Amino acid sequence: MDKYLENFIEYYKNIKEKCSKEINQYNHILGQKDKNEIIKNAVDKFIYLNNDGKFLRGTLAALGYQTIKKDDDYIFLALAIEIFQTSILIHDDIIDKALKRRGKDTIPVMYKKENSDNRSEKLDDVADSMAICIGDLGFYLANEILLKNYQNSPNLGKVLSYYNDMVIKTIKGELLDVFLPFKEECHKHTENLEKQIIEIYTLKTAWYSVIGPFCLGLTLAGAEDEIIKKFEDILLDVGIAFQIKDDLLGVFGEEDTTGKTASDIKEFKQTLLYSYTLKTNYKEEFLKYYGTDNTALVKEIFIKSGAKKYAEEKMNEKFAEAIKKLKALDISDSTKEILLGFIIFLKNREK
Numbered sequence: 001m002d003k004y005l006e007n008f009i010e011y012y013k014n015i016k017e018k019c020s021k022e023i024n025q026y027n028h029i030l031g032q033k034d035k036n037e038i039i040k041n042a043v044d045k046f047i048y049l050n051n052d053g054k055f056l057r058g059t060l061a062a063l064g065y066q067t068i069k070k071d072d073d074y075i076f077l078a079l080a081i082e083i084f085q086t087s088i089l090i091h092d093d094i095i096d097k098a099l100k101r102r103g104k105d106t107i108p109v110m111y112k113k114e115n116s117d118n119r120s121e122k123l124d125d126v127a128d129s130m131a132i133c134i135g136d137l138g139f140y141l142a143n144e145i146l147l148k149n150y151q152n153s154p155n156l157g158k159v160l161s162y163y164n165d166m167v168i169k170t171i172k173g174e175l176l177d178v179f180l181p182f183k184e185e186c187h188k189h190t191e192n193l194e195k196q197i198i199e200i201y202t203l204k205t206a207w208y209s210v211i212g213p214f215c216l217g218l219t220l221a222g223a224e225d226e227i228i229k230k231f232e233d234i235l236l237d238v239g240i241a242f243q244i245k246d247d248l249l250g251v252f253g254e255e256d257t258t259g260k261t262a263s264d265i266k267e268f269k270q271t272l273l274y275s276y277t278l279k280t281n282y283k284e285e286f287l288k289y290y291g292t293d294n295t296a297l298v299k300e301i302f303i304k305s306g307a308k309k310y311a312e313e314k315m316n317e318k319f320a321e322a323i324k325k326l327k328a329l330d331i332s333d334s335t336k337e338i339l340l341g342f343i344i345f346l347k348n349r350e351k
Contacts (some may be wrong), residue, residue: 005348007334008341012220015062016055019078023050023054026079030141043250050086052102057213060342064217064231067335076149077150077220080142081213085136088170088208094128094135095178096267107131127130139167153223162219168284173204180252185291193275197343198240200270206239227331234325241318242346244311247271250309251299253350272314276307319347 025045027176034040058078065074092098093106100106111127120126146163150156150166177200183190213229214235250264251273263272267289277286282305289297302308326339 002343002344004337005344006322006341007073007337008339008345011063011341012056012059012345013057013339015078017060018072018075019055019062019082021077023053023082027187034195035051036076038338042130042134044221045110046086046090046138049090049101049104049107050083050138052104053085055080055082055083057209060210060213061217063335063338063342064214064219064223065221067218067331068223071099074220076145076168078213080145081216082328083138083145084167084262085162085208087135088140088174089188090135090138094131094173095174096263099190102151103183107134121294127143128201136217138212140235142300149227150220153220155220158219159216162212162216166207166216169212173202174201175205180270184270184274185268187202189278193270197270197272201240201243203234206236209242210239210296211235230325234322234329237318237325238343241315241322243314244272244318245346245349247273248315249297249351251302263312264296265295266293267291272311273302273307276310277305280305281339282306316347319343 010200012197027050031040031044031047034043055078059279061081062074065077089101092109093101095106098106099109106129108124108127111130112123115123115127143160146156146160150159153159176196180190180196180200184193211232215231218228218231247264251262263269274290278282282301286298286301286305289301323340324335326343329336
């Protein structure tokens with residue numbers, strides 16, 4: 001195994017174990033707070049979904065923090081980020097009408113199953129509305145964790161400001177990700193479409209999945225603005241490459257491994273695969289099938305048109321650029337090696 005990858009996996013396992021223990025304890029306490037049957041039931045659903053996360057974002061928060069300080073005071077920041085992730089995934093599932101999350105029923109599905117004997121036409125709306133409220137609750141639980149546990153930190157103001165900026169960017173990315181497919185499907189083709197797609201990758205994925213967690217760790221530890229900016233630049237490339245990889249796995253990955261069913265194709269999602277194909281001679285044929293269940297034909301067009309190759313090259317280019325910048329950065333070898341391992345981990349992942 002690559003030594004950098006090995007270092008990352010060892011670090012990741014250690015942080016994940018600590019975060020899992022902390023989130024289990026938090027979930028237990030949270031589950032004891034409410035006696036009202038409706039509220040308790042809703043909170044229990046949040047707790048159920050809040051378990052079994054990958055803790056990659058929490059690991060990045062820990063690594064950012066431990067780049068400056070070596071203690072474990074990052075733990076509540078990691079916890080808040082993981083709870084934010086659960087919350088935004090709940091909202092994502094409503095938007096995408098998803099049935100499963102983390103191998104479990106989504107919250108709307110849980111409500112529908114619990115009330116399956118009730119044939120009211122309002123059930124679907126109520127299930128979605130309850131999920132929205134539960135997701136909203138999670139956002140403020142994350143804020144509460146930060147305020148409660150870092151109230152005496154001299155960096156609390158900067159942490160909250162950076163955290164809020166990450167959340168705002170994520171929501172703006174979601175706005176683009178929801179409306180752009182609708183606009184394209186109505187054949188109101190967007191100028192500079194690839195640029196818009198990269199903006200989605202930047203706002204919705206890079207900031208929330210990579211830049212935000214790591215740089216929040218740096219911020220909590222009191223890192224100087226200059227070093228934070230350098231990491232933002234490096235991790236932007238990583239985050240964009242991460243999303244391109246996700247797009248490729250969503251279309252070409254093994255369903256049994258990824259758990260994905262080419263949903264991007266069915267949902268008319270805007271990806272580099274999509275924007276590239278529109279610029280080729282396959283455009284007319286492609287648009288007949290994109291947004292339908294004819295996923296095999298679309299996959300074939302992605303390959304024939306060169307879209308798959310283009311996306312892979314763009315992804316590898318971004319990963320390579322991040323590695324080059326990271327190796328040139330004057331930071332501790334331990335952080336550098338673990339981050340290099342993280343990049344290799346993302347590049348090699350199959351789900």
